[in-house]
Amino acid sequence: MNIISLISTVLAGIFFFIIYFRLFNFILDYIIKYKIISHRYENSIRSIIFIAPAFLVLFTFILFPVFETIRLSFYDKFGREFIGFENYLWAIKDNEFRRSILNNLGWLLIVPTLSTFFGLVIANLTDRIWWGTIAKSIIFMPMAISFVGAGVIWKFIYDYRGIDDQQIGLLNAIVVSFGLEPQAWLTIPIWNNLFLMAIMIWIQTGLALVIFSAALRGIPKETLEAARIDGASEFRIFWSIIIPFLEQTILVIWTIITILVLKVFDIIYAMTNGQWQTEVLANLMYDWMFRGGGDSGRGSVLAFCIMIGVIPILAWNLYRHRNEQST
Amino acid sequence: MSEINIKKINKYYGSNHIIKDVSLDIKSQSFTVLVGPSGCGKSTILRMIAGLEDINSGTIAIDGTVVNDLAPKQRNIAMVFQSYALYPHMTVFNNMAFGLKLEKRSKDEIEERVHEAAKILQIEDYLQRKPKQLSGGQRQRVAIGRAITRKPKVFLFDEPLSNLDAALRVQMRVELAKLHDQLDATMIYVTHDQTEAMTMADEIVVLDQGIISQSGGPMQLYNNPSNLFVGGFIGSPKMNFINTKILSSNSKGTKVDLFGSSDIVIPKTSKTSSSGDQVTLGVRPEHLLVNKKSSSSWESKVFVVEKLGSGTFLYLEKEGEPLVVETEGDSKIKVGDSVKVGFDPDKCHLFDSSNNSFT
Numbered sequence: 001m002n003i004i005s006l007i008s009t010v011l012a013g014i015f016f017f018i019i020y021f022r023l024f025n026f027i028l029d030y031i032i033k034y035k036i037i038s039h040r041y042e043n044s045i046r047s048i049i050f051i052a053p054a055f056l057v058l059f060t061f062i063l064f065p066v067f068e069t070i071r072l073s074f075y076d077k078f079g080r081e082f083i084g085f086e087n088y089l090w091a092i093k094d095n096e097f098r099r100s101i102l103n104n105l106g107w108l109l110i111v112p113t114l115s116t117f118f119g120l121v122i123a124n125l126t127d128r129i130w131w132g133t134i135a136k137s138i139i140f141m142p143m144a145i146s147f148v149g150a151g152v153i154w155k156f157i158y159d160y161r162g163i164d165d166q167q168i169g170l171l172n173a174i175v176v177s178f179g180l181e182p183q184a185w186l187t188i189p190i191w192n193n194l195f196l197m198a199i200m201i202w203i204q205t206g207l208a209l210v211i212f213s214a215a216l217r218g219i220p221k222e223t224l225e226a227a228r229i230d231g232a233s234e235f236r237i238f239w240s241i242i243i244p245f246l247e248q249t250i251l252v253i254w255t256i257i258t259i260l261v262l263k264v265f266d267i268i269y270a271m272t273n274g275q276w277q278t279e280v281l282a283n284l285m286y287d288w289m290f291r292g293g294g295d296s297g298r299g300s301v302l303a304f305c306i307m308i309g310v311i312p313i314l315a316w317n318l319y320r321h322r323n324e325q326s327t
Numbered sequence: 328m329s330e331i332n333i334k335k336i337n338k339y340y341g342s343n344h345i346i347k348d349v350s351l352d353i354k355s356q357s358f359t360v361l362v363g364p365s366g367c368g369k370s371t372i373l374r375m376i377a378g379l380e381d382i383n384s385g386t387i388a389i390d391g392t393v394v395n396d397l398a399p400k401q402r403n404i405a406m407v408f409q410s411y412a413l414y415p416h417m418t419v420f421n422n423m424a425f426g427l428k429l430e431k432r433s434k435d436e437i438e439e440r441v442h443e444a445a446k447i448l449q450i451e452d453y454l455q456r457k458p459k460q461l462s463g464g465q466r467q468r469v470a471i472g473r474a475i476t477r478k479p480k481v482f483l484f485d486e487p488l489s490n491l492d493a494a495l496r497v498q499m500r501v502e503l504a505k506l507h508d509q510l511d512a513t514m515i516y517v518t519h520d521q522t523e524a525m526t527m528a529d530e531i532v533v534l535d536q537g538i539i540s541q542s543g544g545p546m547q548l549y550n551n552p553s554n555l556f557v558g559g560f561i562g563s564p565k566m567n568f569i570n571t572k573i574l575s576s577n578s579k580g581t582k583v584d585l586f587g588s589s590d591i592v593i594p595k596t597s598k599t600s601s602s603g604d605q606v607t608l609g610v611r612p613e614h615l616l617v618n619k620k621s622s623s624s625w626e627s628k629v630f631v632v633e634k635l636g637s638g639t640f641l642y643l644e645k646e647g648e649p650l651v652v653e654t655e656g657d658s659k660i661k662v663g664d665s666v667k668v669g670f671d672p673d674k675c676h677l678f679d680s681s682n683n684s685f686t
């Protein structure tokens with residue numbers, strides 16, 4: 001029964017949109033034909049007709065929740081009473097909030113930079129060896145794994161057993177084989193953040209690598225050869241020719257990963273659950289929203305902070321995109 | 328001083344034998360042009376000289392030093408690519424200065440050399456522009472400028488003018504010839520345009536499927552092609568070829584059949600051919616005479632008339648053999664007319680069944 005109603009809903013939806021587009025298209029053609037509206041507006045009106053449904057859907061499912069979140073951030077934990085800026089004042093004074101902001105900043109600085117850097121360097125190196133494609137596939141593989149899955153894999157690397165037990169964590173096994181003390185890596189503050197970031201870098205390098213490999217193909221072979229004849233070393237060619245050539249791609253990848261990192265949640269949730277000072281905004285938000293009865297006010301403040309973080313990056317991206325089109 | 332000696336070089340791509348035992352001596356300060364149809368291996372030879380392509384066997388020596396194992400930058404050469412291959416994010420100035428910066432020249436010297444080159448090429452006004460803000464011809468000049476600032480011993484040009492329009496091509500041709508006089512460098516120039524080859528070269532090397540078909544001065548190749556391929560390749564429009572056979576021969580010349588209706592004695596001989604052999608008679612369009620008195624002539628119908636102003640090309644047919652004839656520019660001949668065609672036996676070529684020329 002359920003399946004049948006699902007299918008009929010989908011069909012009705014499709015049917016509705018077909019009717020919608022046909023009808024409005026027809027009306028517009030009619031209007032234009034009898035010169036009710038000048039021909040000049042035809043294109044812009046037609047694009048409005050076609051964009052409107054998508055825009056409405058986006059508006060309902062993205063913009064509406066945004067406004068709702070902002071509204072809730074001014075209300076109490078049950079979303080009933082208006083309490084002004086109280087939730088915000090709480091956040092500013094809260095230690096965990098500050099720690100999260102710092103951690104987020106650390107993630108933002110380190111992960112996109114290193115992923116882009118590794119992706120670029122590896123893309124370049126794998127282009128020169130016969131087993132490059134195999135190497136690339138292996139490095140890309142983590143992209144296919146969910147963040148939680150990645151967390152499980154990396155648990156085996158950072159795992160710590162009591163000092164007398166056999167160490168099954170890869171890192172500790174190495175440390176012990178050098179005759180050093182095994183460590184509970186994920187509990188060492190500050191450093192444990194870096195260990196968590198390593199996971200994200202491990203995943204995102206694959207993405208950067210694939211996109212850079214494709215972009216590298218776009219560099220004319222003769223330009224590189226000209227540089228070689230001009231006397232440039234391989235490193236110089238990389239630095240003075242390849243990097244400027246890939247500038248746009250580097251920026252795109254860097255932004256993609258930055259936005260992704262701003263929302264980082266799963267890895268921390270799976271590995272430390274924010275303990276030992278590894279808290280980031282998304283995890284803190286989750287904690288306040290859904291744990292211990294939930295506090296929609298404070299949760300919304302945190303969600304709002306994440307959104308504020310994304311906006312400048314998106315705005316800058318749009319600005320750059322427009323500039324690119326105009327040149 | 329910078330002569331180039333190529334000895335029996337070979338190049339394979341996988342199992343494809345691309346360059347076959349090519350040997351070539353290029354004199355210091357000469358202008359050598361490599362010509363040949365597309366895919367014959369011109370670029371490959373140039374790239375092997377530049378060091379961009381490995382040599383499978385044989386040696387290349389520049390100034391007496393074997394350079395097989397030297398990197399491009401150690402060979403003191405510069406190359407101009409067909410696609411210009413400018414550095415897109417650098418200004419024209421930096422494009423031209425890049426090589427000098429890598430040589431760690433002083434700022435003043437770089438300034439001076441770039442401006443000097445820019446002056447020769449008349450691109451001084453564009454030095455602060457990026458390549459994409461230039462026209463094709465300007466880009467081409469920047470590419471040449473990039474080559475000359477480094478003052479190399481040897482210049483390699485790979486079809487540098489093929490992307491330009493006809494007028495610009497003629498202009499650049501003259502500029503390159505001037506440049507060659509000014510710079511005293513050895514230049515090797517690849518093209519498949521035989522006009523460029525004829526006008527610019529001291530020495531033309533005609534390549535055919537990876538082997539040197541003939542090399543020599545432009546007029547030598549024009550007047551005495553050593554085989555059918557060179558005969559057909561040099562000259563525009565192409566030399567006319569007429570299939571025929573030897574009627575008789577003696578030490579003074581060879582008598583061949585002409586369309587089954589008459590015969591002609593060509594003052595050329597070959598030791599390997601005798602009466603009855605199939606041969607090809609070659610005669611250039613500009614050596615065929617229209618409506619003029621000559622020893623052997625015949626009537627032909629005109630199919631196409633191409634007026635170029637300076638001359639007129641008539642496309643004819645005789646006994647299934649297509650013929651092109653050049654006549655004067657103000658000719659009144661129209662399509663459908665019958666014309667009387669004849670020729671001077673001294674200007675004819677004969678090629679035997681293995682395509683070698685009679686001498």
Ligand SMILES: Nc1ncnc2c1ncn2[C@@H]1O[C@H](COP(=O)(O)OP(=O)(O)OP(=O)(O)O)[C@@H](O)[C@H]1O
Pocket residue numbers: 340345363364365366367368369370371372519
């Ligand atoms: N990287 C390559 N791998 C395999 N075959 C190649 C490669 N480069 C060139 N070839 C082959 O070598 C032959 C000679 O190529 P080359 O580029 O020297 O021709 P060319 O004479 O410069 O022709 P064009 O006038 O079209 O530039 C061609 O048949 C081409 O298919």
Ligand SMILES: [Mg+2]
Pocket residue numbers: 369370371485
């Ligand atoms: Mg070529």
